[in-house]
Amino acid sequence: MTTSTHFTATSHGPAPQGRPPVAAATRKKRLSPALALGYAVVLLGGLLMLMPFYFMFVFATHTNSAILSVPPPLWFGSAFLDNLGELLKALPYFWNNLGWSTYVALAVTALNLFFCSLAGYAFALLDFRGRERLFSAVMATMLLPAFVGLVPTVLTMSWLGWMNEHRALIVPSACGALGIFMMRQYISSAVPKDLIEAARMDGCGEFGIFLRIVWPLITPALGTLGLITFISSWNNFMGPLVILRDMDRYTVPLALRALQGTGQTQWGAICAGAAVAVLPLLLIFVMASRRLIDGLTAGAVKS
Numbered sequence: 001m002t003t004s005t006h007f008t009a010t011s012h013g014p015a016p017q018g019r020p021p022v023a024a025a026t027r028k029k030r031l032s033p034a035l036a037l038g039y040a041v042v043l044l045g046g047l048l049m050l051m052p053f054y055f056m057f058v059f060a061t062h063t064n065s066a067i068l069s070v071p072p073p074l075w076f077g078s079a080f081l082d083n084l085g086e087l088l089k090a091l092p093y094f095w096n097n098l099g100w101s102t103y104v105a106l107a108v109t110a111l112n113l114f115f116c117s118l119a120g121y122a123f124a125l126l127d128f129r130g131r132e133r134l135f136s137a138v139m140a141t142m143l144l145p146a147f148v149g150l151v152p153t154v155l156t157m158s159w160l161g162w163m164n165e166h167r168a169l170i171v172p173s174a175c176g177a178l179g180i181f182m183m184r185q186y187i188s189s190a191v192p193k194d195l196i197e198a199a200r201m202d203g204c205g206e207f208g209i210f211l212r213i214v215w216p217l218i219t220p221a222l223g224t225l226g227l228i229t230f231i232s233s234w235n236n237f238m239g240p241l242v243i244l245r246d247m248d249r250y251t252v253p254l255a256l257r258a259l260q261g262t263g264q265t266q267w268g269a270i271c272a273g274a275a276v277a278v279l280p281l282l283l284i285f286v287m288a289s290r291r292l293i294d295g296l297t298a299g300a301v302k303s
Contacts, residue, residue: 059271061076063268068267082268084273087270091255091256094252100250101253108174111173113179113225117187118210120181124188125196138180150242157243169251178228186220196214231281256270
């Protein structure tokens with residue numbers, strides 16, 4: 001009898017002191033007003049940024065009269081193939097333009113990955129006279145508007161005889177201050193200096209250290225820089241505008257701009273072309289988004 005009474009009292013006694021009450025746990029899970037407001041602002045900003053893409057795809061499936069109607073269409077139609085036919089009729093070299101954009105973007109991306117990472121390695125792990133001043137000068141170029149160097153670039157390309165050539169778009173963009181800064185910061189935090197010193201003691205040259213040791217360790221930053229550079233080069237409009245002359249050598253942004261003449265603009269055809277042109281960027285972003293986030297956040301938290 002005594003044992004039964006003791007068991008009953010123990011089983012129905014108060015909860016252990018270390019376990020929080022259910023009401024307290026529920027209160028902790030509730031969102032504070034400030035956090036809820038932050039989520040709402042982020043959600044609203046995301047919707048505002050997605051709206052142009054959504055309407056671009058929607059307008060690509062509607063006729064020009066439907067696009068210009070009030071209110072405009074909010075859902076997909078069935079005129080995409082007609083708009084694509086109008087696009088190819090107005091731009092018979094559209095697929096060539098798409099190929100040239102891919103060629104220029106890939107070339108610029110490959111050169112930036114190599115030269116920016118090489119310069120970042122030099123600024124991060126090599127000791128030479130004037131390193132900090134040279135790095136400051138490189139960073140100062142980021143403060144200059146892009147249009148400042150446009151006229152000297154065009155004059156130089158004309159002097160070299162590269163006008164209307166795609167190499168005039170590739171060579172000046174082969175290395176950038178943003179890429180050098182990203183690589184320098186990432187290499188400084190991700191590559192141990194003891195590893196570099198050990199490789200030097202073993203007789204490995206600087207270029208061999210860069211290719212065999214540093215390059216495999218900076219792949220997250222390379223993915224981030226590659227994605228940023230590819231998108232920037234793909235969307236470049238001003239460079240092709242002042243360099244290229246023949247329509248069959250245009251890149252996609254310049255070719256689509258050529259559709260906006262003095263007459264009636266075929267917005268359905270333009271949106272169809274923009275939708276086709278933006279699909280490679282969306283696919284690349286979806287496949288590389290994880291590496292992009294890893295590269296941007298690397299070194300932000302010290303272990």
